[in-house]
Amino acid sequence: MLFWILLIAILILSVWAQYQVSHQFHKYSQVQNRRFLTGAEAASAVLRAHGVSGVGIARCSGHLTDHYDPRDNTIYLSQSVYDSSTIAAVGVACHEAGHACQYAEGYFPIRVRSAIIPVCQFGSTFSYILILIGLFLYSQAWFGVGVVLFSLTTLFQLVTLPVEFNASGRALATIEGEGLLYEDEYYGARKVLSAAALTYVAALLTSLLYLARYVMVFLSMGRRDE
Numbered sequence: 139m140l141f142w143i144l145l146i147a148i149l150i151l152s153v154w155a156q157y158q159v160s161h162q163f164h165k166y167s168q169v170q171n172r173r174f175l176t177g178a179e180a181a182s183a184v185l186r187a188h189g190v191s192g193v194g195i196a197r198c199s200g201h202l203t204d205h206y207d208p209r210d211n212t213i214y215l216s217q218s219v220y221d222s223s224t225i226a227a228v229g230v231a232c233h234e235a236g237h238a239c240q241y242a243e244g245y246f247p248i249r250v251r252s253a254i255i256p257v258c259q260f261g262s263t264f265s266y267i268l269i270l271i272g273l274f275l276y277s278q279a280w281f282g283v284g285v286v287l288f289s290l291t292t293l294f295q296l297v298t299l300p301v302e303f304n305a306s307g308r309a310l311a312t313i314e315g316e317g318l319l320y321e322d323e324y325y326g327a328r329k330v331l332s333a334a335a336l337t338y339v340a341a342l343l344t345s346l347l348y349l350a351r352y353v354m355v356f357l358s359m360g361r362r363d364e
Protein backbone atom coordinates (compact mmCIF):
# COMPACT_ATOMS: atom_id res chain seq x y z
CA MET A 139 0.00 0.00 0.00
CA LEU A 140 2.80 2.41 0.98
CA PHE A 141 4.47 1.62 -2.34
CA TRP A 142 1.41 2.72 -4.33
CA ILE A 143 0.95 5.89 -2.31
CA LEU A 144 4.60 6.81 -2.86
CA LEU A 145 4.41 5.82 -6.52
CA ILE A 146 1.40 8.06 -7.14
CA ALA A 147 3.07 10.92 -5.23
CA ILE A 148 6.28 10.58 -7.28
CA LEU A 149 4.28 10.23 -10.51
CA ILE A 150 2.47 13.48 -9.76
CA LEU A 151 5.83 15.11 -9.02
CA SER A 152 7.24 13.82 -12.35
CA VAL A 153 4.29 15.10 -14.37
CA TRP A 154 4.38 18.43 -12.56
CA ALA A 155 8.15 18.74 -13.16
CA GLN A 156 7.71 17.98 -16.88
CA TYR A 157 4.92 20.53 -17.08
CA GLN A 158 7.09 23.12 -15.30
CA VAL A 159 9.96 22.58 -17.77
CA SER A 160 7.81 23.26 -20.82
CA HIS A 161 5.78 25.97 -19.07
CA GLN A 162 8.78 27.94 -17.76
CA PHE A 163 10.73 27.49 -20.99
CA HIS A 164 7.74 28.63 -23.05
CA LYS A 165 7.11 31.57 -20.73
CA TYR A 166 10.70 32.86 -20.75
CA SER A 167 11.10 32.12 -24.47
CA GLN A 168 8.69 34.98 -25.02
CA VAL A 169 10.81 37.46 -23.07
CA GLN A 170 13.78 39.10 -24.80
CA ASN A 171 16.72 39.83 -22.54
CA ARG A 172 17.67 43.50 -22.48
CA ARG A 173 21.27 42.91 -23.59
CA PHE A 174 20.03 41.05 -26.70
CA LEU A 175 22.43 38.26 -25.85
CA THR A 176 21.79 35.09 -27.89
CA GLY A 177 22.10 31.55 -26.56
CA ALA A 178 25.27 30.97 -28.56
CA GLU A 179 26.85 34.19 -27.23
CA ALA A 180 25.85 33.30 -23.67
CA ALA A 181 27.41 29.82 -23.99
CA SER A 182 30.70 31.27 -25.18
CA ALA A 183 30.61 33.78 -22.31
CA VAL A 184 30.40 30.89 -19.82
CA LEU A 185 33.33 29.12 -21.51
CA ARG A 186 35.38 32.34 -21.41
CA ALA A 187 34.53 32.96 -17.75
CA HIS A 188 35.79 29.45 -16.90
CA GLY A 189 38.91 29.84 -19.06
CA VAL A 190 37.80 26.99 -21.32
CA SER A 191 38.72 27.09 -25.02
CA GLY A 192 38.37 24.82 -28.04
CA VAL A 193 34.72 23.93 -27.44
CA GLY A 194 32.45 24.09 -30.52
CA ILE A 195 28.99 25.65 -30.43
CA ALA A 196 26.62 24.35 -33.11
CA ARG A 197 22.93 24.20 -33.99
CA CYS A 198 20.84 21.06 -33.62
CA SER A 199 17.29 20.27 -34.67
CA GLY A 200 14.33 19.69 -32.37
CA HIS A 201 12.80 21.37 -29.34
CA LEU A 202 14.55 21.23 -25.93
CA THR A 203 17.20 19.00 -27.51
CA ASP A 204 20.09 21.14 -26.29
CA HIS A 205 23.04 19.12 -25.05
CA TYR A 206 26.81 18.99 -24.81
CA ASP A 207 28.51 16.14 -26.67
CA PRO A 208 31.88 15.21 -25.13
CA ARG A 209 32.77 13.05 -28.17
CA ASP A 210 33.28 16.07 -30.42
CA ASN A 211 33.54 18.59 -27.56
CA THR A 212 30.62 20.59 -28.93
CA ILE A 213 27.67 22.34 -27.34
CA TYR A 214 24.56 21.69 -29.45
CA LEU A 215 21.85 24.32 -29.15
CA SER A 216 18.37 23.99 -30.63
CA GLN A 217 16.77 26.53 -32.97
CA SER A 218 14.89 28.26 -30.15
CA VAL A 219 18.12 28.72 -28.19
CA TYR A 220 21.08 29.26 -30.55
CA ASP A 221 20.02 32.50 -32.28
CA SER A 222 17.40 33.53 -29.81
CA SER A 223 18.04 36.34 -27.35
CA THR A 224 15.44 35.37 -24.79
CA ILE A 225 15.89 34.75 -21.07
CA ALA A 226 15.17 31.02 -21.53
CA ALA A 227 17.74 30.71 -24.34
CA VAL A 228 20.47 32.25 -22.16
CA GLY A 229 19.60 29.96 -19.23
CA VAL A 230 19.62 26.75 -21.28
CA ALA A 231 22.75 27.67 -23.29
CA CYS A 232 24.67 28.55 -20.11
CA HIS A 233 23.66 25.23 -18.54
CA GLU A 234 25.01 23.26 -21.52
CA ALA A 235 28.20 25.33 -21.47
CA GLY A 236 28.42 24.36 -17.79
CA HIS A 237 28.68 20.71 -18.87
CA ALA A 238 31.48 21.58 -21.30
CA CYS A 239 33.36 23.27 -18.41
CA GLN A 240 32.85 20.16 -16.24
CA TYR A 241 34.55 18.00 -18.87
CA ALA A 242 37.32 20.52 -19.43
CA GLU A 243 38.07 20.63 -15.70
CA GLY A 244 37.68 16.90 -15.14
CA TYR A 245 34.91 17.54 -12.59
CA PHE A 246 34.79 14.34 -10.51
CA PRO A 247 31.06 13.37 -10.73
CA ILE A 248 31.09 13.72 -14.53
CA ARG A 249 34.16 11.46 -14.73
CA VAL A 250 32.35 8.86 -12.63
CA ARG A 251 29.24 9.27 -14.80
CA SER A 252 31.18 8.76 -18.05
CA ALA A 253 32.97 5.74 -16.61
CA ILE A 254 29.80 3.95 -15.54
CA ILE A 255 27.65 4.73 -18.64
CA PRO A 256 28.44 1.42 -20.45
CA VAL A 257 27.67 -0.77 -17.41
CA CYS A 258 24.54 1.22 -16.65
CA GLN A 259 23.27 0.85 -20.21
CA PHE A 260 23.88 -2.89 -19.95
CA GLY A 261 22.05 -2.90 -16.62
CA SER A 262 18.99 -1.04 -17.90
CA THR A 263 18.73 -3.33 -20.95
CA PHE A 264 18.94 -6.66 -19.12
CA SER A 265 17.58 -5.97 -15.63
CA TYR A 266 13.91 -6.29 -16.60
CA ILE A 267 14.50 -9.52 -18.52
CA LEU A 268 16.25 -11.10 -15.52
CA ILE A 269 13.66 -9.79 -13.08
CA LEU A 270 10.88 -11.31 -15.24
CA ILE A 271 12.75 -14.64 -15.54
CA GLY A 272 13.26 -14.59 -11.78
CA LEU A 273 9.54 -14.04 -11.15
CA PHE A 274 8.52 -16.62 -13.78
CA LEU A 275 10.82 -19.36 -12.45
CA TYR A 276 10.42 -18.12 -8.90
CA SER A 277 14.20 -18.07 -8.70
CA GLN A 278 15.74 -15.77 -6.13
CA ALA A 279 19.12 -16.01 -7.89
CA TRP A 280 17.88 -14.76 -11.30
CA PHE A 281 15.74 -12.12 -9.64
CA GLY A 282 18.70 -11.02 -7.50
CA VAL A 283 20.98 -10.53 -10.50
CA GLY A 284 18.18 -8.54 -12.16
CA VAL A 285 17.90 -6.31 -9.09
CA VAL A 286 21.67 -5.73 -9.01
CA LEU A 287 21.55 -4.71 -12.69
CA PHE A 288 18.57 -2.46 -11.99
CA SER A 289 20.49 -0.80 -9.16
CA LEU A 290 23.05 0.32 -11.75
CA THR A 291 20.43 2.51 -13.44
CA THR A 292 19.56 3.96 -10.03
CA LEU A 293 23.24 4.65 -9.45
CA PHE A 294 23.45 6.40 -12.82
CA GLN A 295 20.53 8.66 -11.91
CA LEU A 296 22.14 9.37 -8.55
CA VAL A 297 25.44 10.45 -10.15
CA THR A 298 23.49 12.52 -12.70
CA LEU A 299 22.13 14.77 -9.94
CA PRO A 300 25.36 16.51 -8.88
CA VAL A 301 26.33 16.82 -12.58
CA GLU A 302 23.08 18.59 -13.47
CA PHE A 303 22.94 20.75 -10.35
CA ASN A 304 26.56 21.78 -10.82
CA ALA A 305 26.00 22.70 -14.50
CA SER A 306 23.07 24.93 -13.52
CA GLY A 307 25.07 26.34 -10.62
CA ARG A 308 27.90 27.31 -12.96
CA ALA A 309 25.41 28.77 -15.44
CA LEU A 310 23.68 30.95 -12.86
CA ALA A 311 26.93 32.04 -11.21
CA THR A 312 28.26 33.18 -14.59
CA ILE A 313 24.99 34.88 -15.57
CA GLU A 314 25.18 36.82 -12.29
CA GLY A 315 28.94 37.34 -12.12
CA GLU A 316 29.39 38.43 -15.73
CA GLY A 317 26.13 40.37 -15.75
CA LEU A 318 24.80 38.45 -18.76
CA LEU A 319 21.25 39.16 -17.63
CA TYR A 320 19.66 41.87 -15.52
CA GLU A 321 18.62 40.83 -12.02
CA ASP A 322 14.91 40.34 -12.80
CA GLU A 323 15.85 38.32 -15.90
CA TYR A 324 18.23 36.18 -13.84
CA TYR A 325 15.29 34.92 -11.77
CA GLY A 326 13.54 33.82 -14.96
CA ALA A 327 16.58 31.84 -16.08
CA ARG A 328 16.79 30.30 -12.61
CA LYS A 329 13.15 29.17 -12.81
CA VAL A 330 13.79 27.45 -16.15
CA LEU A 331 16.85 25.62 -14.79
CA SER A 332 15.21 24.70 -11.47
CA ALA A 333 12.32 23.10 -13.33
CA ALA A 334 14.76 21.00 -15.36
CA ALA A 335 16.61 19.97 -12.19
CA LEU A 336 13.36 18.78 -10.63
CA THR A 337 12.82 16.27 -13.47
CA TYR A 338 16.15 14.61 -12.55
CA VAL A 339 15.11 14.45 -8.89
CA ALA A 340 11.78 12.86 -9.87
CA ALA A 341 13.55 10.28 -12.07
CA LEU A 342 15.87 9.33 -9.21
CA LEU A 343 12.99 9.01 -6.72
CA THR A 344 11.06 6.77 -9.13
CA SER A 345 14.10 4.57 -9.61
CA LEU A 346 14.80 4.40 -5.85
CA LEU A 347 11.21 3.44 -5.12
CA TYR A 348 11.28 0.57 -7.63
CA LEU A 349 14.64 -0.57 -6.31
CA ALA A 350 13.26 -0.69 -2.75
CA ARG A 351 10.25 -2.63 -4.01
CA TYR A 352 12.46 -5.15 -5.85
CA VAL A 353 14.71 -5.62 -2.82
CA MET A 354 11.66 -6.36 -0.67
CA VAL A 355 10.37 -8.91 -3.20
CA PHE A 356 13.86 -10.45 -3.30
CA LEU A 357 13.91 -10.82 0.50
CA SER A 358 10.41 -12.32 0.59
CA MET A 359 11.46 -14.88 -2.05
CA GLY A 360 14.32 -15.91 0.23
CA ARG A 361 11.96 -16.40 3.14
CA ARG A 362 9.64 -18.68 1.13
CA ASP A 363 12.61 -20.80 -0.05
CA GLU A 364 13.45 -21.73 3.52
Ligand SMILES: [Zn+2]
Binds near residue numbers: 233234237302305
Ligand atom coordinates in the same frame (compact mmCIF):
# COMPACT_ATOMS: atom_id res chain seq x y z
ZN1 LIG B 1 22.37 19.13 -18.19
